[in-house]
Amino acid sequence: MTQRLYDTRQQTNVDFTPLRAGEISMYVCGPTVQSSPHVGHLRSALVYDQIRRWFTHEGYRVTLVRNVTDIDDKTLANATEHEPWWALAYRIEREFNAAYATLRIQPPTYEPRATGAIPEMQAIIARLIDRGHAYVADDGVYFDTASWADYGELTHQQPRDMVAAEDGAPRAKRSAQDFALWKGKKTVEPESAAWDSPWGPGRPGWHIECSAMSTKYLGTEFDIHGGGRDLRFPHHENELAQSRAAGDAFARHWLHNGLVSLGGTKMSKSIGNVVSAGELLENRRAIVVRYLFGSAHYRSTIELSDEAYAESAAAFERIENFLERAARLVGEPASPAVELPDAFVAAMRDDFGVPQALAVVHESVTAGNQALEAADATVVGEIASSVRGMLGILGVDPQADEWADSSASDSALEPALDSLITGLLEQRAAARAARDWEAADRIRDALAAAGISIEDTPQGSHWSV
Numbered sequence: 001m002t003q004r005l006y007d008t009r010q011q012t013n014v015d016f017t018p019l020r021a022g023e024i025s026m027y028v029c030g031p032t033v034q035s036s037p038h039v040g041h042l043r044s045a046l047v048y049d050q051i052r053r054w055f056t057h058e059g060y061r062v063t064l065v066r067n068v069t070d071i072d073d074k075t076l077a078n079a080t081e082h083e084p085w086w087a088l089a090y091r092i093e094r095e096f097n098a099a100y101a102t103l104r105i106q107p108p109t110y111e112p113r114a115t116g117a118i119p120e121m122q123a124i125i126a127r128l129i130d131r132g133h134a135y136v137a138d139d140g141v142y143f144d145t146a147s148w149a150d151y152g153e154l155t156h157q158q159p160r161d162m163v164a165a166e167d168g169a170p171r172a173k174r175s176a177q178d179f180a181l182w183k184g185k186k187t188v189e190p191e192s193a194a195w196d197s198p199w200g201p202g203r204p205g206w207h208i209e210c211s212a213m214s215t216k217y218l219g220t221e222f223d224i225h226g227g228g229r230d231l232r233f234p235h236h237e238n239e240l241a242q243s244r245a246a247g248d249a250f251a252r253h254w255l256h257n258g259l260v261s262l263g264g265t266k267m268s269k270s271i272g273n274v275v276s277a278g279e280l281l282e283n284r285r286a287i288v289v290r291y292l293f294g295s296a297h298y299r300s301t302i303e304l305s306d307e308a309y310a311e312s313a314a315a316f317e318r319i320e321n322f323l324e325r326a327a328r329l330v331g332e333p334a335s336p337a338v339e340l341p342d343a344f345v346a347a348m349r350d351d352f353g354v355p356q357a358l359a360v361v362h363e364s365v366t367a368g369n370q371a372l373e374a375a376d377a378t379v380v381g382e383i384a385s386s387v388r389g390m391l392g393i394l395g396v397d398p399q400a401d402e403w404a405d406s407s408a409s410d411s412a413l414e415p416a417l418d419s420l421i422t423g424l425l426e427q428r429a430a431a432r433a434a435r436d437w438e439a440a441d442r443i444r445d446a447l448a449a450a451g452i453s454i455e456d457t458p459q460g461s462h463w464s465v
Contacts, residue, residue, distance in 0.1 A: 029227035180205035225251035326384035337389035
């Protein structure tokens with residue numbers, strides 16, 4: 001089955017064939033590091049991490065570029081006398097990377113900062129001016145949207161129906177839809193936030209940054225451009241227009257992930273209903289948060305709530321319990337399978353259908369639990385191996401090395417806890433052997449009150465938190 005994906009520009013599912021055999025090139029819009037990361041940032045990064053892992057499993061060499069926008073109007077606005085814009089940007093960038101690492105989002109192949117691609121941006125701007133698609137004004141350089149007949153092709157809009165480009169204070173552009181490629185330096189802005197250019201000192205506009213960074217690392221044509229649904233217009237629309245107008249083929253396919261909803265309302269800083277990444281991860285298991293954010297289809301909106309987290313925790317606990325029981329029966333954790341169930345593969349090849357893929361995981365766990373009841377170690381081992389292989393693609397295999405230190409704070413206590421509970425289980429076993437059911441139940445209830453569950457099997461009793 002050929003890989004299929006939903007191309008935003010074509011507005012349909014299409015067959016995906018990489019530009020170069022055996023290789024896939026992806027560019028994903030990363031954060032503007034002007035304030036701490038929120039859950040929407042995590043969801044977007046996780047989506048493309050899943051897609052990258054899937055392509056890697058399929059045997060491709062994936063080059064993933066995720067940028068950092070470290071110079072921007074908001075970055076300058078949030079800077080202070082004691083924390084200049086570049087220090088703020090670096091501090092926030094580290095917060096993003098820490099949040100990504102907590103969810104085991106793999107680092108991109110390249111993670112360029114916008115300030116490191118100023119020459120490439122200026123080169124594209126110069127080409128646009130030479131081709132008649134940009135003009136120099138008193139306060140910078142603008143893209144002339146009227147000069148590009150295909151402007152609006154990504155979001156299927158007519159320029160007359162588009163909202164005016166937001167370039168800050170009123171600027172000297174010809175049309176409301178024209179957007180800044182180069183912003184002339186303002187007297188109130190620091191000297192460190194301006195670069196020399198043929199059009200005077202200044203800094204790049206937002207959209208030109210991604211056109212420069214993507215083509216710098218992936219070439220003038222590459223496979224996939226991704227980002228959040230909220231970036232389709234104006235950011236990605238403008239990226240596409242300026243890149244094509246400059247003569248680059250640019251992205252062959254456009255993917256956009258859905259947003260995060262809180263109480264039925266799209267999360268937005270403008271209305272103050274933003275949940276920070278730190279707040280979300282502070283008292284919740286990172287692997288369950290990853291499971292929650294990765295369980296919906298990448299194009300759908302996720303409803304974030306305590307109830308949604310609890311449901312994901314329960315579903316994931318069922319998977320974990322099976323893998324733990326399987327390891328006890330077999331004697332060690334099963335190795336992740338390379339050959340995955342056909343239904344799982346079909347789901348992932350159909351526009352990365354994670355919900356359908358997870359259904360296969362849970363069906364396998366059901367079959368595995370039935371094999372456990374029959375104490376069929378061979379079948380249990382095979383199913384556990386398959387489950388681990390599927391979970392690994394989604395980045396939520398609790399027995400994988402990448403999650404080995406996820407419970408490091410508990411690992412030092414576990415031997416002591418195991419010794420205490422094992423002693424109680426031995427007392428319970430003795431009580432049951434003596435048919436002292438009251439004493440056995442008292443021990444079981446005391447453990448349950450402490451959050452310890454007991455599983456009685458033909459191989460003995462086992463405990464878990």
